[in-house]
Amino acid sequence: MYLTKETKEEIFAKHGKGKNDTGSAEGQIALFTHRINHLTGHLKQNRKDYNTERALVKLVGKRRALLDYLTKVDILRYRAIVKELGLRK
Template identity: 35%
Template sequence: MVKNSFISVIPQEKEENRGSVEFQVFSLTNKIRRLTLHLELHKKDFSSQRGLRIILGKRRRLLAYLSRKNRIRYKKLIDQLNIREQKVR
């Protein structure tokens, strides 16, 4: 249900375009938000903390790829999802 609402929010060329970078970042962001809420209640759940760090790394790599390939789509995505821009090293 959440995925279908995202497809209507971000217009895409095809319905099958669920493997796009934008959709992957969106689904990872939802997982991050759910895990963050879980960890606020269960502070010593170290397995979930490790999973959260792994998901954050995946999202960071996808966003880095998108910022290299298409800066306009990157800016639009981080504005829609209300996430901070990456630090440049």
């Protein structure tokens, strides 16, 4: 499986306040980004997998909503996570 417990803890430790801080917006955005990158790679190989495509679109929407929330609450945290994850060109 591509997303193990250790991988999640590493993502939350790097982007959240700690490895057990699974509720922070930054940690959730980082986890969604990791999953989106994995699904994108899967869809490049399996173009007709429409269920995965739907899941990808839903994940992108969830990440977009969290980024919008972070923009409203604290613009500096938003800019930091976008720069750290490389979400904007």
